[in-house]
Amino acid sequence: MSAEHQGDQADRHVYDDIVEHDNPLPRWWLVTLYGTIFFSLGYYLHFHVFKTGPTPTDELAAENTAAAKALIAQGKGANLGPEALLAMAQDEKTIQEGSATFQQMCASCHGDKAEGKIGPNLTDQYWIYGGKPDSIYKVISQGVSEKGMPAWETSLGPRKTQVVAAYVLSLKGKNLPGKEPQGQQED
Ligand code: HEC
Known part of the structure; x- marks a missing residue:
């Protein structure tokens, strides 16, 4: 068991012999995800709503x-x-x-x-x-x-x-x- 998985026995469950843990998503991953969503919103508004730049x-x-x-x-x-x-x-x-x-x-x-x-x-x-x-x-x-x-x-x-x-x-x-x-x- 890796270091990340230790000590979280409380949220561990087994289904069909597969052990699942409920680990939080890594911060870098979440930052990237929300970053791209935020970027796409800006992109959409800039090019397609306000048309402030040429496509x-x-x-x-x-x-x-x-x-x-x-x-x-x-x-x-x-x-x-x-x-x-x-x-x-x-x-x-x-x-x-x-x-x-x-x-x-x-x-x-x-x-x-x-x-x-x-x-x-x-x-x-x-x-x-x-x-x-x-x-x-x-x-x-x-x-x-x-x-x-x-x-x-x-x-x-x-x-x-x-x-x-x-x-x-x-x-x-x-x-x-x-x-x-x-x-x-x-x-
Ligand atoms: C002496 C008369 C005459 C002159 C001058 C003339 N045309 Fe025509 N043009 C015609 C005739 C008649 C037709 C139709 C031909 C047919 O019925 O097959 C035609 C057809 C055309 C067509 C095709 C139309 C279609 O429906 O496909 C174009 C485009 C055109 N002419 C452009 C010009 C341009 C530009 C000039 C000047 C640079 C010019 N013509 C000068 C008599 C003339």
Whole structure:
């Protein structure tokens, strides 16, 4: 019998030939247990209730946006990928530049507010070629010549094509009244 178990015969009991003692839990163990509970409470309040600090997900999104902005600033726009396109769609300067290109090159067919004319309404939830960042970029870049949508990548260059695609992405969900829905509904 170990030293800890000596002298506590009073709270010892036997069940099925197994001797049980009622020893107090070691202090270091209890301190650790209550410490973690206390820590988790602080963590929960900080990140999820008062939101006084960025969660890892927020930090990742911020890093992606910063990386995309840095690439745009350097004039490198090609092959940024869907996350960067989404980040660009949140960036005020990109939206302004994209909107200017849109007025110049696209409004004649898609309308001033992208509400649709000859080309589809780009503010509704219906997409012929898909409303995901990649799909929108692809249709703008390569066009659908047999249906009257020109390919833009050769004339605008990769960077401007991405900027105007980001602008189109930023219009998603505006649901402006205009041309009747075309294609499949997406959320
Ligand atoms: C000459 C007219 C014309 C111009 C200019 C034009 N488009 Fe289009 N666009 C169309 C037509 C027509 C379609 C639909 C093609 C179809 O029905 O298959 C289309 C389709 C699209 C789609 C796909 C919509 C969907 O529902 O999937 C996007 C995105 C788009 N255009 C963006 C642009 C952007 C951005 C510009 C300017 C850089 C532009 N278009 C300029 C005529 C045009």
